[in-house]
Amino acid sequence: MNVEPITVAVRDLSQGYTDNAVGGVTAYGGDLDVRPPYQREFVYRDDRRDEVVRTILKGLPLNVMYWVDRGPDARPRYEVMDGQQRTISVCSYVAGQYSLDGRFFFNLPRDVKERILGYPLTVYVCSGTESEKLDWFRIVNIAGVQLNDQELLNAVYAGPWVADARARFSKPGGPAVQVGGDWLKGSAIRQDYLATVLGWAAARHGASVEDYMGTHQHDPTAQALWSYFRSVLDWAQAVFPVYRREMKGLPWGPMYDANRDRTDLDPNALEARVQELMADEDVTRKSGVYRYLLDGDERRLSIRAFDKRTQRAAYEAQGHRCAVCGGEFGLADMHADHIVPWSRGGHTVPDNCQMLCRDCNLRKGAQR
Numbered sequence: 001m002n003v004e005p006i007t008v009a010v011r012d013l014s015q016g017y018t019d020n021a022v023g024g025v026t027a028y029g030g031d032l033d034v035r036p037p038y039q040r041e042f043v044y045r046d047d048r049r050d051e052v053v054r055t056i057l058k059g060l061p062l063n064v065m066y067w068v069d070r071g072p073d074a075r076p077r078y079e080v081m082d083g084q085q086r087t088i089s090v091c092s093y094v095a096g097q098y099s100l101d102g103r104f105f106f107n108l109p110r111d112v113k114e115r116i117l118g119y120p121l122t123v124y125v126c127s128g129t130e131s132e133k134l135d136w137f138r139i140v141n142i143a144g145v146q147l148n149d150q151e152l153l154n155a156v157y158a159g160p161w162v163a164d165a166r167a168r169f170s171k172p173g174g175p176a177v178q179v180g181g182d183w184l185k186g187s188a189i190r191q192d193y194l195a196t197v198l199g200w201a202a203a204r205h206g207a208s209v210e211d212y213m214g215t216h217q218h219d220p221t222a223q224a225l226w227s228y229f230r231s232v233l234d235w236a237q238a239v240f241p242v243y244r245r246e247m248k249g250l251p252w253g254p255m256y257d258a259n260r261d262r263t264d265l266d267p268n269a270l271e272a273r274v275q276e277l278m279a280d281e282d283v284t285r286k287s288g289v290y291r292y293l294l295d296g297d298e299r300r301l302s303i304r305a306f307d308k309r310t311q312r313a314a315y316e317a318q319g320h321r322c323a324v325c326g327g328e329f330g331l332a333d334m335h336a337d338h339i340v341p342w343s344r345g346g347h348t349v350p351d352n353c354q355m356l357c358r359d360c361n362l363r364k365g366a367q368r
């Protein structure tokens with residue numbers, strides 16, 4: 001990343017300033033995109049607009065602005081990364097679009113006009129790769145709002161693909177909310193849906209989200225990502241046809257990718273098991289039920305442990321001795337164990353508790 005400080009007079013900045021409701025805002029003789037796509041959703045307050053012009057009139061310094069150099073062949077060559085509000089405030093004042101203290105720019109005495117036009121703005125011009133740009137975006141506070149990671153990625157990889165992905169995944173009441181609102185956690189507008197689905201899509205290609213977005217940046221639409229999302233939901237609904245709130249926020253993408261080709265999954269049998277497990281008091285993490293049924297990993301269920309009182313009672317009943325090797329140990333060096341494992345129907349009840357020394361407990365764990 002190369003950062004070059006330059007000085008731009010208001011005279012040059014406001015040259016050719018146009019505010020086109022559709023196409024955006026340009027300045028600096030048409031060579032500066034003031035409102036690049038990722039800036040368009042931010043709305044600025046008018047009262048800060050006046051402060052910008054007052055600061056210039058007093059000859060006080062404005063904060064540094066940041067532009068991105070898009071390269072010598074790009075038109076406009078530069079885009080505003082930070083400083084959109086300041087740019088629009090001063091340019092639209094010079095263009096006579098609003099008055100300050102009852103005076104438009106064209107009403108001002110000549111020397112005051114000159115003072116404004118000659119005012120030097122400090123601009124840091126940044127150029128580099130997309131990922132270097134991303135690092136820069138993380139530091140700069142675009143629009144005075146701290147962007148979250150996905151918003152930053154959307155800014156760096158802006159283009160038709162991101163625009164379409166956002167239209168599908170990030171709109172309140174939009175397509176993803178309608179079909180996936182029960183399945184995804186977070187807020188669409190804060191990009192949680194898009195971040196989740198991009199995470200799934202990138203992971204199935206063994207890529208980082210950043211690389212995945214870089215690969216697709218210039219695709220005309222995000223149809224492929226959308227189709228993948230629909231496939232994930234179709235599969236999830238076919239395999240687990242009864243909806244429960246514990247399904248919300250599970251990693252359905254990776255679950256689909258790992259199991260999509262299986263032919264042994266019987267939705268009726270699975271639903272019967274879901275019912276059992278949901279009712280099982282020893283299963284303390286109910287949201288783990290679905291993944292457990294797919295991969296058999298008991299740790300997902302967080303099987304209830306024996307409480308301290310039960311452990312103490314077993315320890316005393318065993319005469320402080322390990323139930324397997326018979327060695328004598330302190331209570332703190334022993335572990336409570338299900339005599340009949342939970343997976344074979346043993347429950348977390350006092351009768352099913354035995355105390356094992358550390359080694360015996362590890363050995364038993366390894367045998368499972």
Ligand SMILES: [Zn+2]
Binds near residue numbers: 356
């Ligand atoms: Zn032992």
